[in-house]
Amino acid sequence: MNIELILFGAFALLTLLSAGTVIFARSPINSAMALVSTFFFLAGLYVLLWAHTVAVLQIMVYAGAIMVLFLFVIMLLNLGESPTRGKPTLARVLGGAATVGLLVVLAIVLLKLPAGAPPTMSAATQATFGTMATLGQTIFTQWLLPFEAVSLLLLVAMVGAVVVAKSRI
Amino acid sequence: MVPIPYYLLLAAALFCMGMFGVMVRRNALVVFMCVELMLNAANLTFLAFARMHGDVIGHVSAFFVIAVAASEAAIGLAIVIAVFRSRGSVLVEDLRTMKH
Numbered sequence: 001m002n003i004e005l006i007l008f009g010a011f012a013l014l015t016l017l018s019a020g021t022v023i024f025a026r027s028p029i030n031s032a033m034a035l036v037s038t039f040f041f042l043a044g045l046y047v048l049l050w051a052h053t054v055a056v057l058q059i060m061v062y063a064g065a066i067m068v069l070f071l072f073v074i075m076l077l078n079l080g081e082s083p084t085r086g087k088p089t090l091a092r093v094l095g096g097a098a099t100v101g102l103l104v105v106l107a108i109v110l111l112k113l114p115a116g117a118p119p120t121m122s123a124a125t126q127a128t129f130g131t132m133a134t135l136g137q138t139i140f141t142q143w144l145l146p147f148e149a150v151s152l153l154l155l156v157a158m159v160g161a162v163v164v165a166k167s168r169i
Numbered sequence: 170m171v172p173i174p175y176y177l178l179l180a181a182a183l184f185c186m187g188m189f190g191v192m193v194r195r196n197a198l199v200v201f202m203c204v205e206l207m208l209n210a211a212n213l214t215f216l217a218f219a220r221m222h223g224d225v226i227g228h229v230s231a232f233f234v235i236a237v238a239a240s241e242a243a244i245g246l247a248i249v250i251a252v253f254r255s256r257g258s259v260l261v262e263d264l265r266t267m268k269h
Contacts, residue, residue, distance in 0.1 A: 002170075008171045015183065019183055019187070031198075031199050049219070062209075096189060100185075113174045115174050118173050138228075162247075
């Protein structure tokens with residue numbers, strides 16, 4: 001067994017465990033903390049996929065900025081412990097069954113894919129794959145308009161958040 | 170080397186866990202967290218396919234997903250604050266004004 005497979009197994013197991021804690025934790029604070037650890041383990045998986053830049057973004061933007069926002073709102077609202085699940089209504093039972101069904105279907109399809117190791121890249125691609133320079137060059141040459149549109153989207157979201165959350169306009 | 174279908178299977182499991190949380194949890198904040206889980210599962214799929222094809226476009230898509238998730242979190246949490254201020258609750262089943 002090679003070290004990459006062991007690391008993948010460990011990160012995958014820890015990701016699923018933390019995701020389970022997010023869903024089943026009683027207090028929202030515990031959910032948020034479990035979500036932070038999920039993001040860290042996912043960043044480890046991204047590094048295994050040679051996506052170093054996205055892994056750094058994951059930790060800075062997700063585990064840093066977004067989760068601070070979540071924790072800030074949870075503490076602002078000062079919520080107590082809430083019951084995890086409501087009554088198991090018919091809609092909820094059907095929803096859970098649909099989720100399990102989706103997982104089974106996806107697993108059947110994905111296990112039919114050829115399970116070999118990922119194809120090897122040329123040495124030149126391998127040296128630059130997933131680095132900040134390559135990603136920046138791709139975004140600022142081929143994807144410049146979507147990039148600017150996303151910056152505009154973030155600005156609109158920021159202004160909209162202030163407008164919606166303000167008590168009196 | 171880890172085969173790519175393992176990553177895809179993990180992403181599918183993560184997506185289904187997020188979907189389950191969205192349907193079962195009552196607290197709107199936890200529902201948002203489960204949506205973030207689903208977005209991360211999508212990101213993992215993008216990056217797995219990028220590694221498979223040796224193409225950096227998957228990384229660009231993941232970058233855009235992260236940006237959209239940031240704006241979604243900002244707007245969603247602002248709406249949660251506004252609803253909490255007017256109703257005094259963040260449980261999704263207490264919000265039934267538009268139900269009928």
